[in-house]
Amino acid sequence: GAAELGPYRHYMQKEIFEQPRAIADTLDGITRIVPALFGPEAAQVFRQIDSVLILACGTSYYSGCTAKYWLESIARIPTQVEVASEYRYRDSVPNPRQLIVTISQSGETADTLAALRHAQSLGHPHTLTICNVTTSAMVRECALAYITRAGVEIGVASTKAFTTQLAGLFLLTLVLAQTQGRLSAEQEAAHLQAMRHLPVALQAVLALEPQLIGWAEDFARMENALFLGRGLHYPIALEGALKLKEISYIHAEAYPAGELKHGPLALVTSAMPVVTVAPNDALLEKLKSNMQEVRARGGVLYVLADADTRIESSEGIHVIRMPEHYGALSPLLHVVPLQLLAYHTACARGTDVDKPRNLAKSVTVE
Ligand code: G6P
Numbered sequence: 001g002a003a004e005l006g007p008y009r010h011y012m013q014k015e016i017f018e019q020p021r022a023i024a025d026t027l028d029g030i031t032r033i034v035p036a037l038f039g040p041e042a043a044q045v046f047r048q049i050d051s052v053l054i055l056a057c058g059t060s061y062y063s064g065c066t067a068k069y070w071l072e073s074i075a076r077i078p079t080q081v082e083v084a085s086e087y088r089y090r091d092s093v094p095n096p097r098q099l100i101v102t103i104s105q106s107g108e109t110a111d112t113l114a115a116l117r118h119a120q121s122l123g124h125p126h127t128l129t130i131c132n133v134t135t136s137a138m139v140r141e142c143a144l145a146y147i148t149r150a151g152v153e154i155g156v157a158s159t160k161a162f163t164t165q166l167a168g169l170f171l172l173t174l175v176l177a178q179t180q181g182r183l184s185a186e187q188e189a190a191h192l193q194a195m196r197h198l199p200v201a202l203q204a205v206l207a208l209e210p211q212l213i214g215w216a217e218d219f220a221r222m223e224n225a226l227f228l229g230r231g232l233h234y235p236i237a238l239e240g241a242l243k244l245k246e247i248s249y250i251h252a253e254a255y256p257a258g259e260l261k262h263g264p265l266a267l268v269t270s271a272m273p274v275v276t277v278a279p280n281d282a283l284l285e286k287l288k289s290n291m292q293e294v295r296a297r298g299g300v301l302y303v304l305a306d307a308d309t310r311i312e313s314s315e316g317i318h319v320i321r322m323p324e325h326y327g328a329l330s331p332l333l334h335v336v337p338l339q340l341l342a343y344h345t346a347c348a349r350g351t352d353v354d355k356p357r358n359l360a361k362s363v364t365v366e
Pocket of ligand 1: 058060103104106108112157
């Protein structure tokens with residue numbers, strides 16, 4: 001009811017602003033990186049695995065796509081990510097030493113549950129879920145679990161469930177890195193420190209809301225949008241595009257920035273805004289040249305620049321600077337402005353933000 005919404009107009013907005021609390025709760029009490037965070041049998045299971053297969057749907061799939069970058073770069077574990085409805089119906093080559101990781105807010109998504117059961121029927125003994133509902137079928141049926149503490153999520157478009165999944169997946173990465181002997185005490189301390197600071201860092205990003213309301217006024221008049229990212233932030237671009245299409249009904253798609261010239265550049269005009277997630281990492285220089293390609297075709301850029309980048313707003317380039325550079329955990333921060341952009345664009349278009357047409361919060365039938 002209205003009382004529960006407090007100062008917010010919709011549950012989605014309330015849930016976006018709950019993220020500092022949701023992340024704090026999800027990471028509460030974690031002072032050491034230990035396998036037991038995932039269950040009493042986790043240490044023994046983690047010693048046996050040689051790779052990871054992540055299965056999920058929707059926004060949860062995109063958190064899995066982000067985790068692949070972490071698992072391969074930090075834990076050095078070969079990782080695959082697959083949409084649950086694809087995996088369950090194709091012939092795959094099972095590897096019993098692979099850790100099956102399902103990711104689900106509800107723990108009841110039909111395709112993700114069926115994919116889990118399919119993996120088990122192929123002889124996969126090692127299963128783990130990152131899930132927001134303790135009593136769900138997913139938690140009951142997986143050997144290991146990490147429960148996110150996002151709290152009840154009402155908006156159909158997932159927000160706080162996504163960032164808390166990322167927190168759980170980052171923990172999994174650190175535990176697996178440790179099992180592989182790839183996490184020094186100094187690295188462990190530095191990562192724990194960065195995780196503890198996340199709620200404060202998120203709060204600073206939420207304070208960018210007025211600037212995103214400004215961007216949303218432009219987007220509300222568009223029928224198409226392109227999102228570009230690279231590396232860790234490519235899945236964030238995918239999630240930003242998904243949010244925009246789900247609730248504002250604007251056609252949006254995401255590309256890894258390097259693919260721009262292999263197709264989507266043909267679509268770029270002044271009617272196709274291009275959102276660029278531009279963290280200051282090793283690929284920044286390449287990303288800058290992608291942005292020049294867009295400008296040269298009359299495209300208008302909306303850049304989420306990292307704190308220490310020198311990109312400035314100019315004709316056709318709108319820059320919002322992130323408050324803080326955040327290394328490996330940067331995806332948790334960069335997704336928040338994209339959530340706010342989708343939210344305020346939908347509000348400007350007057351759509352039913354919390355219950356977008358044709359979509360359901362939890363898809364429990366195929
Ligand atoms: C639906 C929801 C999405 C969600 C997806 C997976 O499509 O609208 O927000 O990401 O299901 O749901 P799950 O509960 O498995 O994370």
